[in-house]
Amino acid sequence: MRPDAASALGGRRGARLLRSFLGNATAVIGASITLLVLLAASFGAVLMPYGPNEADFLNILSPPSLAHPFGTDSFGRDVLTRVLYGARVSLVVSAAGVALAACVGTSVGMVSAYKGGYADLVLMRFADLLFAFPAFVLALFLMVVLGFGTVNVSVAIALTYFPIFARLSRNMTLLLREEPYVQAARLMAQPTPRILVREILPNIAAPLIVQATIGVAFGIIIEAGLSFLGVGVQPPTPSLGVIMADGREYFQRGPWVLTLTGLAISIALLGLNLFGDGLRDLMDPRLRQRAGQ
Amino acid sequence: MPRAALYIAGRLAGALATIAVGALVVFFVMRAASGDPALAVLGENATPEAVAAFRAKHHLDAPLVAQFLIWLAGMLRGDFGLSLTIAGGIPIAQLMAARLPITAFVGLYAVVIAVLISLIMGTIAALRRGRAVDTVATSVAVLGISMPDFWLSYVLVFALALGWKLFPAYGFTSPVDSLAGALYSGFLPALAIAAPMAAVFARMLRTSLLETASREYVVVARSLGFSKPFIFRQYVFRNALIPYVTVIGLQIRYLLGGVVVIERIFGIQGLGSLAVDAAFARDYPTVQACTVVFLGIVLLVNVVVDLVCVALDPRRTL
Numbered sequence: 343m344r345p346d347a348a349s350a351l352g353g354r355r356g357a358r359l360l361r362s363f364l365g366n367a368t369a370v371i372g373a374s375i376t377l378l379v380l381l382a383a384s385f386g387a388v389l390m391p392y393g394p395n396e397a398d399f400l401n402i403l404s405p406p407s408l409a410h411p412f413g414t415d416s417f418g419r420d421v422l423t424r425v426l427y428g429a430r431v432s433l434v435v436s437a438a439g440v441a442l443a444a445c446v447g448t449s450v451g452m453v454s455a456y457k458g459g460y461a462d463l464v465l466m467r468f469a470d471l472l473f474a475f476p477a478f479v480l481a482l483f484l485m486v487v488l489g490f491g492t493v494n495v496s497v498a499i500a501l502t503y504f505p506i507f508a509r510l511s512r513n514m515t516l517l518l519r520e521e522p523y524v525q526a527a528r529l530m531a532q533p534t535p536r537i538l539v540r541e542i543l544p545n546i547a548a549p550l551i552v553q554a555t556i557g558v559a560f561g562i563i564i565e566a567g568l569s570f571l572g573v574g575v576q577p578p579t580p581s582l583g584v585i586m587a588d589g590r591e592y593f594q595r596g597p598w599v600l601t602l603t604g605l606a607i608s609i610a611l612l613g614l615n616l617f618g619d620g621l622r623d624l625m626d627p628r629l630r631q632r633a634g635q
Numbered sequence: 636m637p638r639a640a641l642y643i644a645g646r647l648a649g650a651l652a653t654i655a656v657g658a659l660v661v662f663f664v665m666r667a668a669s670g671d672p673a674l675a676v677l678g679e680n681a682t683p684e685a686v687a688a689f690r691a692k693h694h695l696d697a698p699l700v701a702q703f704l705i706w707l708a709g710m711l712r713g714d715f716g717l718s719l720t721i722a723g724g725i726p727i728a729q730l731m732a733a734r735l736p737i738t739a740f741v742g743l744y745a746v747v748i749a750v751l752i753s754l755i756m757g758t759i760a761a762l763r764r765g766r767a768v769d770t771v772a773t774s775v776a777v778l779g780i781s782m783p784d785f786w787l788s789y790v791l792v793f794a795l796a797l798g799w800k801l802f803p804a805y806g807f808t809s810p811v812d813s814l815a816g817a818l819y820s821g822f823l824p825a826l827a828i829a830a831p832m833a834a835v836f837a838r839m840l841r842t843s844l845l846e847t848a849s850r851e852y853v854v855v856a857r858s859l860g861f862s863k864p865f866i867f868r869q870y871v872f873r874n875a876l877i878p879y880v881t882v883i884g885l886q887i888r889y890l891l892g893g894v895v896v897i898e899r900i901f902g903i904q905g906l907g908s909l910a911v912d913a914a915f916a917r918d919y920p921t922v923q924a925c926t927v928v929f930l931g932i933v934l935l936v937n938v939v940v941d942l943v944c945v946a947l948d949p950r951r952t953l
Contacts, residue, residue, distance in 0.1 A: 471657055474937075478892025479910065479929045483661065486914045486922050487668040563783050567896050570785055573914055586786065590900075597793055604786030611781035619777070 362624055369620020375613025383433050386426035394427040394580050395419065403596040413598040415588060421599050425606050428580040433610075435492060435581065436561030439499025444554050446500070447507025452538050452546075454508070455515035466512065469505035477502045481564050485573045492581075495574045499561040510553055514546040552621045559614035566607060582607050646941065650934040655707060657930045662703050665923050693717065693920075715924040720916040721909075727924045730909060735928075738905035740810045742894055744821055745828035746883070752833040757840025757879075758872075764845060772837065779834030785896045788827035795823060807903040824901045828893040832886050839882045843875040850874075877947050884940030887933050 363369055387394065398418035406413045412421035450469075454462040472480070481498040488494040518524055519542075527537045562582070568574030569583025570590070577584050582603060589599030673689045674681065681689075690696045693716070694705050709716060715727035722730060760772040796804035802823045808816030847853065848871050856866045895907035902908075906925060913921035945951050 467656075471653060471660065474653060474657065474888075474930055474933050475926070476888045476891035476895075476929050476933055478889075478895055479926055481892075482895065482910060482914055483665075483922060483926045486917065486919070487664055559781070566783055567785060567892070571896060571899060571911055571914075573911075590789070593789065593793075594797070597789075600786070600789050601793065604783060604789070607786065608778075608782045611783075612777065615777055615781050 359624070363620075366620045366623055368616050369624060372613050372616025372618070372620050375609065376617050379429065379610045379613055380433075382426055383429040387423060387430065390420065390423040390426065392420040392423045394424045395578055396423075403592065405596075406598055406602070412602045413596065415585075415596065415599050416592050421585070421602060424580045424585050425582065425603050428582045428585050428603075429606065429610065431492070431575065431579060431581040432562050432565050432583070432607075433558070435496050435565050435575065436499060436558050439496040439561050439564075440503055440554055440557040442496065442500035443503035443557065444507050444550065447504045448511040448543075448550060450504075451508040451511030451513075452515045452542060455512040456519060456534065456538060456542075462512075465508070469508040472501065473505040473509070475502075477560075478564065478567060481568060482571075482573065485568060490573050490576055492575045492579060495565050495568055498568070499564050502564065503557050503560065506553060506557070507550065510549060511546055514549065515542055518542050518545055548621075548625050552618050552625065555614055555618040555621060559611045559618070562607060562611060562614075643938075643942065646938045650931075650938055653934055654927065654931050658707055658710065658927045659703060661923055661926050661930075662706060663699075665919055666699065710924075710927065716920045718913075718918055718921050720918040721912050721921060727921050730921070731906065731924070731928065734904055734906045734909050736811060737807070737809055737903060738894055738898070738907060740817060741807075741821055741825055741828070741898070741903060741905060742890055744818070744825035745832065745890060745893075748825055748829035749832040749836055750883070752829065753836030753840055756833070757837040758844065760837065760841045761844035761848075769841075773841070776834040776838050779830050780838075782831065784827050784831055784893045785900055787830055788824060788897055788900050791823050791827055805902050807901060809904075821903075824897045824903060828890060828897050831893070832890060835886060836879065836882060840875065840879045843878045844871060847871045847875040873947065874949075877944055880940055880943050880947065884937050887936045887940075891929055891932065 363373075396419060398414065401410070401414050401418040403416055404410060404414045404418075410420050410422065412425060415421055415424070447469075450465055454465045475483075480502050484498040484501055485494060488497060515538075524537060524541050527541050532540075565574055565581060566583035566586065569581050570587045572587060575581035575584050577588070585603045586600050589596065589601075589603060593600055673686045673693075673695060677685055677689060687696075694702055697705065706716060713728055715731065718725050718727050718730060756772045756776065760769045763769050792804045795801045803820050804823075806820060807824070808820045810817035810821075853866060853870050856870050861869075891907075894905065895910060897903075898905045898907035899911050906928065910922065910925035910929075912918075913925060
């Protein structure tokens, strides 16, 4: 196919995708919430008049007000500023983990399905084994092994989410392996990596993106849970889990710290989940059904 | 039914083999990362004699593979080794035995609540598809998935325990002591664990009911003139339960994760809080044992779920 024809086709396909996307209320609402959350996490903390660790001992545990919409914590720090800052930490930690899981999991799944044989068997058994561990227990185990801390939370998220990408990409690659265009590429003696990246990956990308969207939501919960218990991100870095763990200490005197932080997490997760649901609806339903088996 | 027995035995053997491989991975990962447990416990300045005595007591002087086999063989007999730091020298099996019934109770309680809520929500949403009730139920389900369970437990404590004083905010009566007390004190934690699961189950049941209702055999049954309630009961609901039960099995992984955090919040002395305490104290053998036991629970529950699916599916027999 000539490049100009390809781009013209791509353009029309893009417009059609955009139209069906705008017709799907779930996807639009989800994308809007997600965009707002991303904007707030990226720029919100800078716009606030307070710093995330700026103590104000005259304003300890003051309830939500105009000056402090989320109230202040036991050091008089503005909770909203900390949540905006913490959302950035949590999002980056989760997204980094999911990105790592997606890269490694997809590569392993695709190569495993395409090559077949013993390597496929061993790799998939390993993925199944990881998948059988309760996700949070596995993450907790990994934190003990790796040591508590921000980077290791990402690694733990990546390892718990890796089997999902490996399985999904493997199942879909198996379906596509015998497709005429893949066969043709193979007959033209194209090297395997090129076939995987140029022919197969673009055709399995959509469900992987959906999985990644839901995965970031999952990662935020894992991060918040680990840090909430105290084995994840370590204070004074304010991740959402750290702020909630902090709020737990004085929950009776200042319930707003924990409650409003959790509400912020719920809104972020709601956006990601709706976005993922909407994207899933938009995808080819047949491919989804076949890959799910 | 020798064939059924054979099938169950095969599945159990598969689960046991997976547990053994899981134990292998857990053992070597833990050992590679944590270094010498003797130095970790006794400190860098321990006398060589103390280190040697410690290593002999915990079989640390044997080759790694032998250590693993000793550990694995011990687990098969119900001996998980000795706890290092949280309860120095006490057998881990003894710590677990006291806590397993508590975790099992809370987990089962949560599943029952989630199943009850989801059966009602999912069925109503499917029967009233596209109406207001469906929209509300579906929206509530998405909300349920988006709330971290540990946050929800604080909201519940805030409203129902501190506000209305309906339930205790902290503490748990063991079901061994008093079943009624356990049901009462365990309600809030179980509800917090159950809520996100109920949302997932309800969504699955709704989709599954709608999909089954459009199957050919349901159309045939309708054309034969069977009454609507009869078709729903005998054709739609029963067959829709198969993917529903499968999802319950898959969610056990998340349920146990929820249990770990929630036990901690409500001060429930179960396996989850044991795992967290051990994680904090870097009690490596206890963390190791807890991880394997949680893996075992997931695998055994999945065998049971699989058997339930076979029993439900008219196309499959043992």
